[in-house]
Amino acid sequence: MIKTINQGLTGKIKVPxxxxxxxxxxxxGALADGDTYITNFLDSEDCMRTVEAxxxxxxxxxxxxxxxxxxxxxxxxxxxxxxxLNMGNSGTTARLLSGILSGLPFNATxxxxxxxxxxxxxxxxxxxxxxxxxxxxxxxxxxxxIHGDQxxxxxxxxxxxxxxxxxxxxxxxxxxxGHTTVxxxxxxxxxxxxxxxxxxxxxxxxxxxxxIKGNQHLHGAKxxxxxxxxxxxxxxxxxxxxxxxxxxxxxxxxxxxxxxFINVLKRMNANISMKVTxxxxxxxxxxxxxxxSQLQSTTIEEQEVASxxxxxxxxxxxxxxxxxxxxxxxxxxxxxxxxxxxxxTVQALNALNVNAKEIENGILIEGQSKLIGNxxxxxxxxxxxxxxxxxxxxxxxxxxxxxxxxxxxSYPNFxxxxxxxxxxx
Ligand SMILES: O=C(O)C1=C[C@@H](OP(=O)(O)O)[C@@H](O)[C@H](O)C1
Ligand SMILES: C=C(OP(=O)(O)O)C(=O)O
Numbered sequence: 001m002i003k004t005i006n007q008g009l010t011g012k013i014k015v016p017x018x019x020x021x022x023x024x025x026x027x028x029g030a031l032a033d034g035d036t037y038i039t040n041f042l043d044s045e046d047c048m049r050t051v052e053a054x055x056x057x058x059x060x061x062x063x064x065x066x067x068x069x070x071x072x073x074x075x076x077x078x079x080x081x082x083x084x085l086n087m088g089n090s091g092t093t094a095r096l097l098s099g100i101l102s103g104l105p106f107n108a109t110x111x112x113x114x115x116x117x118x119x120x121x122x123x124x125x126x127x128x129x130x131x132x133x134x135x136x137x138x139x140x141x142x143x144x145x146i147h148g149d150q151x152x153x154x155x156x157x158x159x160x161x162x163x164x165x166x167x168x169x170x171x172x173x174x175x176x177x178g179h180t181t182v183x184x185x186x187x188x189x190x191x192x193x194x195x196x197x198x199x200x201x202x203x204x205x206x207x208x209x210x211x212i213k214g215n216q217h218l219h220g221a222k223x224x225x226x227x228x229x230x231x232x233x234x235x236x237x238x239x240x241x242x243x244x245x246x247x248x249x250x251x252x253x254x255x256x257x258x259x260x261f262i263n264v265l266k267r268m269n270a271n272i273s274m275k276v277t278x279x280x281x282x283x284x285x286x287x288x289x290x291x292x293s294q295l296q297s298t299t300i301e302e303q304e305v306a307s308x309x310x311x312x313x314x315x316x317x318x319x320x321x322x323x324x325x326x327x328x329x330x331x332x333x334x335x336x337x338x339x340x341x342x343x344x345t346v347q348a349l350n351a352l353n354v355n356a357k358e359i360e361n362g363i364l365i366e367g368q369s370k371l372i373g374n375x376x377x378x379x380x381x382x383x384x385x386x387x388x389x390x391x392x393x394x395x396x397x398x399x400x401x402x403x404x405x406x407x408x409x410s411y412p413n414f415x416x417x418x419x420x421x422x423x424x425x
Contacts, residue, residue, distance in 0.1 A: 002392045002399045002418070004373060008244025008292060009393070009421050015232045017042040017066060017225035018253050019410050020163070021191050021283065023092050025223050026050045027100065027171065028199045029070035030059040030078070034220030036199075038068040041225055045409045046090035053097055056081040057108075072220050075175065080106035084143065087112040089338060089380070089409050092164055094142065095124050099168030102133035103175025104148040111143045115338050115380055124168045127156045131172050131180075153178035153214060160333065161306040163188035163257075166210070174201070176214035184208040186303040189257045194282035198223060226253030226285045230310045231411045233261050234386050235421075237314040239290040240270050241321045242393040249288045260307025262288070264315060267298040268322060297324040297367070305330050310337075312363075313345045313387040320354045321394070322367035329362035338409075339379035348376050348388055352395060373397030382409040389418055 022042040027050065029036030041047065043066055051061055051068070058079040060071040087094040087110055094110055098121070101108050111117070122140035129135065131154050134147040153176040156169050166182050170192055173180025185208070193203045193210055199218040204211040232249045239245035254276050265272055271291040276284040295318065308315065312331055319326040334341040342358055349356040351374045355366035373395045378385040385407050392399045407414050419425075 002389050002401065003422070004392050004395050004398055006394065008242050009235060009239045009247050010245065011247060013235050013247055013249045013417070015227040015249060015252060016040075016044070016411065016413065018228040019044065019046060019230070020092065020189055021195070021225050021253070022047040023050045023096065024167070024191050024195050025225065026054055026061065026068065026070070027096060028195060028218060029072055029220065030054040030057070030061070031075045031100070031174070032072040032199050032218035032220050033074040034072055036070040036072055036220040037222045039066060039224045041066045041068045042228065042410075044412050045088060046093065049086065049088045049090045050093045050097070053085045053087070053093060056085055070220070075104070078104055081108055084109040084111045087116055087142070089113050089116055091116060091119055094121070095164040095168050096171060098124050098128060098135070098144070098146055099171040100175070101146040101148055102128045102131065102135070102172050103151045107145055107147050109143055109145045117142045119336055123160060123162060123165050127154065127165070127169050128172055130154050130156070131176065133172070151176045153180040155181040155183070157183040158185060161186045161188050162333070163190070163306070167192040170203070170210065170212050173212040173214060174216060179211050179213055181209055181211040184210070186306055187257055188306040189255065191255070191283070194255070195223070198281045224280045226280055226283050227251045228410075229253050229255070229258045231414070232288060233311045233314050234390050234414070236261070236265070236272065236288065236290050237318050238390045238393045240265060240272070240293050240295065241318055243292050245290070245292040247290055251285055252288060254284045254286045257307055260304050261311035261315060263304065264298060264300065264308060265318065268295040268318070269293060270295060295322040297322055297326050300328050300330065302330040309333060310383060313341055313383050314390065316345050316349060316356065316363055316365050317387050317391055319365040319367060320349060320356070320369040320371065325364060325366045327359065327362055327364050329359070331363070332361040337381070339381040339384060341381065341384065344379050344381055344384045345387070348384055351376055352391055352399070371395040373399045375400045375402070378403050378406055380406045382406045382411070386411065386414055389414070
């Protein structure tokens with residue numbers, strides 16, 4: 001049960017390391033030759049799936065909390081695993097790893113939990129087939145057996161805006177002997193492209209064309225992972241909607257491909273500012289200052305959706321407090337996340353007395369809603385669970401979640417932080 005809080009959020013908050021960047025740091029460290037040292041690694045269930053998968057492929061990886069050491073031996077030393085690789089709930093692990101396995105000289109089977117086993121894999125099967133991999137799947141879903149082979153480079157125009165597909169093709173491209181190019185329609189998170197140079201890899205980027213040369217030698221690297229902007233967004237949303245709030249979130253990643261939620265909130269008139277204070281590798285890091293705000297409606301553009309894709313449930317929650325109504329459109333991709341987040345967001349908000357409904361590939365939310373506590377079904381989706389917890393800042397009556405374990409997928413100390421804020425600690 002999450003107790004109603006009804007008080008402003010104040011003070012300083014730090015969030016754990018970025019999930020997308022943590023996954024990629026393990027993958028590149030395992031492909032590289034030499035030692036990789038990672039700090040502020042996100043020690044969450046999803047990222048540990050990536051660690052365990054590479055251990056099963058023979059990588060020497062030691063995790064001690066948020067510190068990870070990898071003794072990389074290069075891609076040639078990766079070995080056929082002795083059993084199926086379990087991706088758990090992690091779409092990023094499943095899709096990026098498929099790109100790598102496609103270029104390795106053995107067969108490997110990947111499996112996942114019920115949620116992941118229902119998520120589409122044709123988006124990666126198709127380009128990886130084009131590159132020469134043979135992939136058997138259950139109707140384009142997990143379990144999937146990848147018959148790795150000598151891959152050839154391709155030029156691939158992404159049919160959907162997906163950083164996971166882009167990264168899977170780029171990582172497979174590293175295992176070819178030519179140039180692989182991915183063309184984006186709208187820009188998606190670019191952590192793979194920004195991280196490769198740290199390991200000595202070359203990537204060419206011209207507008208939305210990203211090219212990578214195969215057979216590059218990668219060396220080990222030192223990486224400090226920025227705080228996760230998607231995790232920070234729970235507190236940003238909470239502060240914006242809760243009277244009396246004034247918080248500063250420090251050391252958080254401010255990569256331009258990830259700050260769409262802040263950009264939309266600014267258009268809604270939110271009192272929010274951010275400042276880049278340093279770079280770790282090519283990733284900008286800084287602070288975000290947020291205060292309670294009187295919000296107005298805005299229009300959501302298709303080309304910006306990828307920059308706040310994981311924050312849509314929060315944007316919908318924020319929209320319940322604006323003057324007017326908001327249509328969040330062009331979000332079909334939300335149907336293929338850990339739950340169908342269009343449905344599960346609408347259902348959670350309806351349960352809290354909000355007038356919200358599903359529209360074609362989107363959600364329509366009426367503002368000025370009085371939230372009333374209720375039981376919320378999370379469908380095992382971490383982002384729905386945490387969004388419901390944030391709703392408790394402004395709800396009348398307690399909110400009861402059917403599951404809070406799923407929060408460990410991306411933000412293991414979220415409930416402790418909520419407790420700390422709740423008690424002004
Ligand atoms: O590349 C990544 O690390 C991610 C990309 C996004 O997925 P899509 O590529 O499916 O949009 C995002 O939703 C996910 O949380 C992490
Ligand atoms: C969609 C998400 O992650 P993944 O695709 O890696 O499961 C998420 O974290 O919201």
